[in-house]
Amino acid sequence: MITTSGLTKIYRAHRSSGREVTALDGVDLHVREGEVYGVIGQSGAGKSSLIRCVNLLERPTAGTVTVAGRDLTALAGRGPRAGRELRQARSRIGMVFQHFNLLSSRTVQDNVELPLEILGKSGKERSRKALELLDLVGLADKAKSYPAQLSGGQKQRVGIARALAGDPKVLLSDEATSALDPETTRSILQLLRDLNRQLGLTVLLITHEMDVVKQICDSAALMDRGRIVESGTVSDLLATPGSELASALFPVGGEASGDDRTVLDVTFHGDSATQPVISQLSRTYNIDISILGAAIDTVGGLQVGRMRIELPGRYEDNVVPIGFLREQGLQLDVLDREQPVLVKEAAK
Amino acid sequence: MTWSQMQPLLEQACIETLIMVGWSTLIAVAGGLPLGILLVLTDRHGLLQNTVVNKVIGQIVNVGRSMPFIILMVALTSFTRWVTGTSIGSEAAIVPLAISGIPFFARLVETAVREVDHGLVEAVQAMGGNTWTIVRKVLVPEALPSLIASTTTTVIALIGYSAMAGAVGGGGLGDFAVRYGYQRFDSELMWITVAILAVVISLIQFAGDFAARALHRRGARSGPGPTLRFLKAKDPAAGDVGKVA
Structure with missing residues (x-):
């Protein structure tokens, strides 16, 4: 138009x-x-x-x-x-x-x-x-x-x-x-x-x-x-990993608790929202998961959930659990401590 | 001079002033309004931006305004004779009064029209309005209260100028005060005439203010006016002072 x-x-x-x-x-x-x-x-x-x-x-x-x-x-x-x-x-x-x-x-x-x-x-x-x-x-x-x-x-x-x-x-x-x-x-x-x-x-x-x-x-x-x-x-x-607009539309807060931690943003929408993925992940790999922040909201008429979780160990140690989450059809954004691009606010 | 002698002369003077100022105001508004609007339109970033036209009109207006009225009147003698067929009397005085009123009013119009929010112009442009529509439906109606105030100012200025119309036998109240009062050392008569002028001018100012305010009050804010708000704002401060004391 x-x-x-x-x-x-x-x-x-x-x-x-x-x-x-x-x-x-x-x-x-x-x-x-x-x-x-x-x-x-x-x-x-x-x-x-x-x-x-x-x-x-x-x-x-x-x-x-x-x-x-x-x-x-x-x-x-x-x-x-x-x-x-x-x-x-x-x-x-x-x-x-x-x-x-x-x-x-x-x-x-x-x-x-x-x-x-x-x-x-x-x-x-x-x-x-x-x-x-x-x-x-x-x-x-x-x-x-x-x-x-x-x-x-x-x-x-x-x-x-x-x-x-x-x-x-x-x-x-x-x-x-x-x-x-x-x-x-x-x-x-x-x-x-x-x-x-x-x-x-x-x-x-x-x-x-x-x-x-x-x-x-x-x-x-x-x-x-x-x-x-x-x-x-x-x-x-x-649904686009690393989208600045998406993270600004739907921000989740929370800082990593230490240096040797991996912080992930997990976005749920559609069917994936109903899967008990966090407890599965914890049980399967025997790791402790901390939830740093989470939110559920309606964006553009869609129910979307987003959660920021922390896994012990660096990214290299967590390749397998991250792969597991990806297999569940979840959208993952791994936060790089050096450049926390995802929390950059586009608006305010 | 006794009152019975004075009265017909004063009446005559009043009528002469009315004729001179009335006609010259009409002409000044008719000429100054388009000129003032044109000054805004042709200015930089204006709707009809045209530097040459803008500069030329601006210069003509400046020259017109800088000319002392008595000189303008004399300079225009032959033009006046061409227009009215005579160069003396009230009718002859209308010509120089109108000519000096046009640039005066044009500048006031320019200021008033410039005050109109550009957003309104843009809104009408976005509706597909052309420049003429913008002038007719936005600039003039929105500036109307200011334009009325400008007209009041012009009328009063022209009454002032008309006192000099005596130089061409124009008559009028001002000329009456000068000739019968000042020059014949009849200070009583002079002050009476001045008092009449003061009353006339006050009435015009009052009427003009009333009209401008009535237009402005269309859809006035329902809350308290600026004065009231100012007083209210002062209250807490007064309270603080009390506490300190």
């Missing part, structure tokens, strides 16, 4: 000074129809540039953007102004913003009607559609209020209703929940999830909060310094 290839954005501070900042460095992104795709990264990683390049609010320096089969970069034309074709294409892409960007001079209903005015819809049609959308986001009773009278969560609901006014197939969410408290964040994410399911809406969201990805994303990508470091469906990522 959304494909970018070789997307590059270079900002020049001043034409004369020649100082350049590469915000996007050849980003290839592929968002399939009907999925919720999350791009996560620290601030300055280029997430914002990426999402703003998708509807060409920001002109990419190089590369192409295709949304719903249309090459938007080809429509862009020269110069900073958007031509008619690009504007038409934009009206089919909804966008919600971190700071809501509602017009304070208009009522809630008039805010939702604005995209319809731009599309040239009649007054009757506009108000019917606006009220329908406000009902959909649960704000039917606030139609005549002004944005300043609403809470943050309500404002974002208006923002979402407005983004849906042009019947878009694609919704871009630029840190839509970053200005909201955790409770409101959950309800807004739930709304996005529901809309994704009900309307078959494809959602591309950027965020710096792992919880957002955990709660609603089907797929995710980790961005760092203008590049996509890792990407895939959440379940694939969880």
Whole structure:
């Protein structure tokens, strides 16, 4: 549904000074129809540039953007102004913003009607559609209020209703929940999830909060310094040994108790979750196993368990028990004391 | 001069001021609004970024604003005659007043429009709106309270300028105070006229503030205003001082 290839954005501070900042460095992104795709990264990683390049609010320096089969970069034309074709294409892409960007001079209903005015819809049609959308986001009773009278969560609901006014197939969410408290964040994410399911809406969201990805994303990508470091469906990522995103999505804590110990992260999903592997391992090889940390969580709708265990002896001494665990169909990550890559936090 | 002599003259002066300031304000707003918006749009990173146009308009506005009104009035004499058919009287004074009002208002518009959150512009761009839509539906409505305050300031400035319109026989309250009061050493008359001007200006300021605030209050925060919050914030500090004592 959304494909970018070789997307590059270079900002020049001043034409004369020649100082350049590469915000996007050849980003290839592929968002399939009907999925919720999350791009996560620290601030300055280029997430914002990426999402703003998708509807060409920001002109990419190089590369192409295709949304719903249309090459938007080809429509862009020269110069900073958007031509008619690009504007038409934009009206089919909804966008919600971190700071809501509602017009304070208009009522809630008039805010939702604005995209319809731009599309040239009649007054009757506009108000019917606006009220329908406000009902959909649960704000039917606030139609005549002004944005300043609403809470943050309500404002974002208006923002979402407005983004849906042009019947878009694609919704871009630029840190839509970053200005909201955790409770409101959950309800807004739930709304996005529901809309994704009900309307078959494809959602591309950027965020710096792992919880957002955990709660609603089907797929995710980790961005760092203008590049996509890792990407895939959440379940694939969880099944990838050594995946930074997976361990950030699902962290387990615990430090090794001594030098001559081997620390393993064991991830259970599917059938393997029901096997009594730890006691089997202990009995079969007659070794003492300490559990350093464990957690069970739902990530992207999947039940996943992860456990950090410690075996006596160095890695070389534990090749056989580790082989046994692998045979049970478990995903194992052996933690190297020298470089504890797995606990690196991608988000906070 | 007795009150019965004064009254018709004062009435006449009031009407002249109203005509001069009314028309010149209308023209200043009609000319200054697009000019001010254009200054923002053509600026760097603006929607219609165009350095040449921006610099040219900016320079014209600067020259217009730096010209002392009395000189502008004289310099424009032939232009005024071409427009109104005469170079003396209230109608003739409207032309230089309007011309000095345009750049004045344009700068105020520029500041007001620049204050509009760029996020709103971006939101409308993302909906597929063009520049004209952004001007009409975002920049002007969102800046409206400031634009009204700017208009108030312009009206008051023009009333001030109109006192000099006496130089071309424009009449008006200011000119009345100068000619009948100041130059004839009738200080009572002068102060009465000044007092009338002060009342007029206060009324205009009040009306302008009221309108701007009424627009701003659309969807005002339901909580306490900034003043109240400021007072509340001070309370605990006051309590601490009490404890120490």
